[in-house]
Amino acid sequence: MFSLEGKTALVTGASGGIGSSIARALASQGARLALSGSNADKLRAFRDELNSEFGHDHVEITCDLSNTTQVEELIPATIDTLGGMDILVNNAGITRDNLAMRMKDEEWDEVIRINLEASFRLMRAAARTMMKARGGRIVSITSVVGATGNPGQMNYTAAKAGLTGMSKSLAQELASRNITVNCVAPGFIRTAMTEKLDDKQKDAINSRIPMGRMGEGDEIGTAVAFLASDEAAYVTGQTLHVNGGMAMLS
Ligand code: NAP
Secondary structure, eight states: OOTTTTTTTEEETTTHHHHHHHHHHHHTTTTEEEEOOOOOOOOHHHHHHHHHHHHOOOOOEEEOOOOHHHHHHHHHHHHHHHHHSEEEEEEOOOOOOOOOOOOOHHHHHHHHHIIHHHHHHHHHHHHHHHHHHHHHEEEEEEOOOHHHHOOTTTHHHHHHHHHHHHHHHHHHHGGGGGGGEEEEESSSSOHHHTTTSHHHHHHHTTTTSSSSSOHHHHHHHHHHHHSSSSSTTTTTEEEESSSTSSSSOO
């Protein structure tokens, strides 16, 4: 794959289903990582796992993305700890599903705050340090439903579509400094959550996917590693859809 030797990266939601696969993909290509999440125990356990698998002395930085003060501290803490930050991966995300007419203000606010506003704050802070370094990579994890819509997910789809638009704007602002800003949009990915579905539910999902199966976390990790690499220098403002053909979007 693509070498990330000598690069430093912050991955949010690093202990989650997809985040841990992204962290593994970046670490396996040689990057040194700051792993972030709100649950310190989970993060520490994952850091130990990653360090014993790949070396490189990866670190964990706890941050609750619903807390603005903590979000504003995350990039400075990453730079202090790693000595720089070449790559930002905005992966953390939550769902609070409800049909529009029943959706509570708190369900809307929480999803927008964690999935969209925190990403904005991290991208803004990352842009400052990457501008000085005259290079960098920002990759955000969106979702197929940000492009197609999905009943019961007005909050989530608004956040994911917002992340796509925001990334295109920033990509235009930073292109001349060799900083690329892209998104990876997963379809259904097999995680602990999807493993809890029964066979009938899984079959119903798989029947909507031309490849007839859900994706693996590694398949998202690989896409992120590509966009984070030097080889992807001329790719910016794009969304790489990884969904087994479920929605064929350009
Ligand atoms: P997951 O397993 O639930 O992981 C979510 C991650 O986000 C966890 O590491 C969690 O860390 C972190 N997180 C949640 N709330 C947080 C908060 N307040 N502050 C800091 N971190 C927080 O979810 P996933 O399936 O891997 O999803 C990862 C990304 O992929 C999300 O953006 C999601 O929208 C997107 N996605 C997933 C799928 C799918 O099929 N799974 C499909 C399309 C898109 P803590 O537990 O430490 O808080």
